[in-house]
Amino acid sequence: TVLVVDFGAQYAQLIARRVRECHVYSEIVPSTMPVEEMLAKKPKAIILSGGPSSVYAEGAPAVPVGLFETGVPTFGICYGFQAMAQTLGGEVARTGIAEYGGTELRVGMEGVLFSGLPAKQTVWMSHGDSVAAAPEGFTVTAATDETPVAAFEHPGKGLYGVQFHPEVLHSDHGQAVLKHFLDAAGCRPSWTMLNIVEDAVAAVQQQIGPEGRAICALSGGVDSAVAAAIVQRAIGDRLTCVFVDHGLLRKGEAEQVERDFVAVTGVKLRVVDAADRFLKALDGVTDPEEKRKIIGREFIRVFEDEQRAIMSEGPVDFLVQGTLYPDVVESGGGTGTANIKSHHNVGGLPEDLQFSLVEPLRTLFKDEVRRAGEELGLPAAMVWRQPFPGPGLGIRIIGSVTQDRLDILREADAIAREELSRAGLDREIWQCPVVLLADVRSVGVQGDGRTYGHPVVLRPVTSEDAMTADWARVPYDVLSRISTRITNEVREVNRVVVDVTSKPPGTIEWE
Numbered sequence: 186t187v188l189v190v191d192f193g194a195q196y197a198q199l200i201a202r203r204v205r206e207c208h209v210y211s212e213i214v215p216s217t218m219p220v221e222e223m224l225a226k227k228p229k230a231i232i233l234s235g236g237p238s239s240v241y242a243e244g245a246p247a248v249p250v251g252l253f254e255t256g257v258p259t260f261g262i263c264y265g266f267q268a269m270a271q272t273l274g275g276e277v278a279r280t281g282i283a284e285y286g287g288t289e290l291r292v293g294m295e296g297v298l299f300s301g302l303p304a305k306q307t308v309w310m311s312h313g314d315s316v317a318a319a320p321e322g323f324t325v326t327a328a329t330d331e332t333p334v335a336a337f338e339h340p341g342k343g344l345y346g347v348q349f350h351p352e353v354l355h356s357d358h359g360q361a362v363l364k365h366f367l368d369a370a371g372c373r374p375s376w377t378m379l380n381i382v383e384d385a386v387a388a389v390q391q392q393i394g395p396e397g398r399a400i401c402a403l404s405g406g407v408d409s410a411v412a413a414a415i416v417q418r419a420i421g422d423r424l425t426c427v428f429v430d431h432g433l434l435r436k437g438e439a440e441q442v443e444r445d446f447v448a449v450t451g452v453k454l455r456v457v458d459a460a461d462r463f464l465k466a467l468d469g470v471t472d473p474e475e476k477r478k479i480i481g482r483e484f485i486r487v488f489e490d491e492q493r494a495i496m497s498e499g500p501v502d503f504l505v506q507g508t509l510y511p512d513v514v515e516s517g518g519g520t521g522t523a524n525i526k527s528h529h530n531v532g533g534l535p536e537d538l539q540f541s542l543v544e545p546l547r548t549l550f551k552d553e554v555r556r557a558g559e560e561l562g563l564p565a566a567m568v569w570r571q572p573f574p575g576p577g578l579g580i581r582i583i584g585s586v587t588q589d590r591l592d593i594l595r596e597a598d599a600i601a602r603e604e605l606s607r608a609g610l611d612r613e614i615w616q617c618p619v620v621l622l623a624d625v626r627s628v629g630v631q632g633d634g635r636t637y638g639h640p641v642v643l644r645p646v647t648s649e650d651a652m653t654a655d656w657a658r659v660p661y662d663v664l665s666r667i668s669t670r671i672t673n674e675v676r677e678v679n680r681v682v683v684d685v686t687s688k689p690p691g692t693i694e695w696e
């Protein structure tokens with residue numbers, strides 16, 4: 186076990202994740218945990234995270250008493266580095282100079298941490314105070330223009346530290362630095378995604394207990410699927426999944442959930458065909474927000490009906506959600522979490538239902554969830570599926586939603602997806618909405634005749650997290666194939682255009 190001592194860092198989970206990437210088990214503990222309790226976990230190594238900007242700040246978290254006397258190899262990062270320096274008799278200065286962002290690090294001595302790494306490398310800094318003098322016996326191994334002591338180590342005592350953030354991707358060799366520490370501490374790489382899945386299953390068993398029952402709304406997306414698969418493994422038939430087919434799904438989607446997901450997991454699934462109900466509710470509606478509200482409302486009604494049906498067979502106390510770590514962070518630590526995905530998940534459930542949330546993916550990142558999904562044997566098409574908004578095709582038809590329009594868009598979308606997959610672009614492109622401009626018509630010519638059809642918009646984007654995005658530079662020949670096929674195969678469409686707007690100013694979806 187590696188303990189990541191959390192000093193209130195934004196990055197503690199990211200550090201834990203990087204340790205997992207080195208195939209070493211890690212656990213986050215609060216900085217208030219007494220050293221004896223930490224030792225009881227038999228840690229092979231300890232990592233001190235970043236934290237508030239100054240060790241001098243009022244209420245700044247202190248290093249647990251006696252930590253550096255335990256003999257457990259310890260690595261201080263940013264605040265943890267400064268706290269280590271200060272505790273061991275070094276000097277931390279309030280230089281008044283802050284360093285933020287990419288900074289050039291000059292390695293004066295490779296030592297343990299920088300062994301075999303370039304003498305100059307870009308690292309990610311985010312600090313106000315600086316270590317002015319290393320504690321006695323420590324070797325200073327690297328510096329930047331503003332920070333004379335940017336890294337130090339005392340291999341004899343197993344103590345190491347860096348001012349920068351090795352855990353963020355902007356630090357060129359951060360992962361190597363972390364690995365060097367773990368190697369020096371004798372941590373063997375034996376931890377795998379399988380362990381992570383098994384741990385998650387055990388934790389869910391613990392939480393739900395031997396009798397408890399749970400319900401999960403499946404969206405067809407990877408997060409809810411993996412969460413459900415984990416819970417199913419933990420409690421079997423005591424989990425019921427509900428999949429609401431609102432008729433705004435893409436081609437083959439409902440079938441995929443029914444067929445592939447159930448086949449692999451054996452989950453108890455209730456599929457509700459609510460297409461008519463949604464179409465009726467959306468009749469004549471063109472305003473995007475109104476559409477979203479209607480879809481959200483109808484979803485909840487259907488889900489509630491299903492819930493009541495299940496409840497009548499006995500109490501259901503737990504609600505499974507595929508919340509990921511970035512969702513937790515974005516909502517400021519968890520309290521608002523349920524709300525983020527309310528529109529297509531569960532928000533608006535009557536308060537007196539009083540579910541406890543089961544969130545087995547809370548500490549994971551999207552790509553880890555995908556790997557967990559693979560570990561659980563979920564089909565690749567599901568694991569690598571592009572994000573799809575809860576309101577579905579309803580917000581990709583610009584204009585009112587009708588069955589005919591849905592059919593047109595579904596065909597065009599299926600062609601675009603097929604060609605992008607065939608070109609091997611699935612993992613490069615974050616997602617590619619296809620949008621039907623249903624109220625726009627343009628003149629075309631096909632087979633010597635005049636056509637008067639609708640345009641569709643291809644909206645391929647690249648993104649890290651959907652907060653920002655850029656339009657994807659899809660090769661012309663791929664675009665060409667998509668365009669030819671859509672105009673040939675979807676009779677009502679006679680024009681294909683590409684959206685080349687980044688986000689901001691555009692959003693990814695058109696509505």
Ligand code: XMP
Binds near residue numbers: 477528573576
């Ligand atoms: P925008 O359009 O805001 O989309 O740039 C960002 C990401 O969120 C997805 N999206 C939604 N997902 N329910 C969802 O679950 C929604 O109502 C919703 N609206 C947008 C969108 O597909 C993109 O990945």
